[in-house]
Amino acid sequence: MGYFDLNDVKLRVWAVAMAFRVFLHSVMFSNTYTQAKQSATVDRPPLSNHFLKNQTIRLPSSSTAPTVTPSLPAPAASVPALSSNDAILQLLLPALQAIASSHHSPYGLGPHHYPHQYPPFGAPGPPPPEPVPVQCPVSPPVVLPCVITxxxxxxxxxxxxxxxxxxxxxxxxxxxxxxxxxxxxxxxxxxxxxxxxxxxxxxxxxxxxxxxxxxxx
CATH class of the missing domain: 1.10.260 (434 Repressor (Amino-terminal Domain))
Known part of the structure; x- marks a missing residue:
């Protein structure tokens, strides 16, 4: 397999193809499992117009490569550069997390999703019920001992x-x-x-x- 110039477009196409492979492998459908094994991996690019054979980089031979003498001393401490495989994995990680969350969580919610409380925190609660007016007891009727004019x-x-x-x-x-x-x-x-x-x-x-x-x- 040749080498490709992994620009932003190629990295995204490669990452999407790998995410699709993980999805097919997780559902284990009989008609897609073979396709999943044949799709892109970290070491194998996807079948795409962005990864045609004529787009590979031709490395110069060792006999014709000019020898460059460094003019500056090497820095004392350097940060290791990401390889092409590491760059693909860094771009692929968010897509894999999104697929895993939607596949294992109910109703398509994330693994740490909790329903909102009602009422929302800080919002005013429902108004208290209106007090029922207290009715004064009615005095019982008085029975007169006789007719009083x-x-x-x-x-x-x-x-x-x-x-x-x-x-x-x-x-x-x-x-x-x-x-x-x-x-x-x-x-x-x-x-x-x-x-x-x-x-x-x-x-x-x-x-x-x-x-x-x-x-x-």
Missing amino acids: LDEYCVRYQVNEDDRRVLAELGYEPGDNGLKTLDKETWEAVKVLPLAKGRILRQHDAFLKDVRAGSWD
Whole structure:
């Protein structure tokens, strides 16, 4: 076998051919195994137009080669130059690693590939759930010992005339706990003053307390 001028193109063609040989050898297909044994190696170039016989380098004979006398002393320490085989292996190594990784790793992932965590590290997490509003327990209805009229209620708790008017327009009956759940618009509709509203609610609470204590029995 002759020698070739291994430029960048020839090195890449040689490396790809060797990588293809390793791939064919790994899968061990019967129809490709023979082809794998006949393809390129470190010592044998591939069958390619870049490695034709007429492209080999002709070495000069020893009788015609001129003798060159070195004019400079040899350096004290030198880095050994890569041979052609070493250069091919250096170029071939990334291709071999890529083939080995895709052949042995599931889903075509690299050997050291790990799925990304969710959420990614440093990213803000999901927002906390919104708090559920706490509903105040509803007071159980008060069972009156007897029928109590609005007039009796107003006399007992000294409800003035304007507050009695408000209760009458609201349709209030003594003990009706719906009085405490009325919205602002309803209170404004009967033209109740802010202090009067608080007084009416306190009288209502006092009535319920007295009923539970048996004062109306």
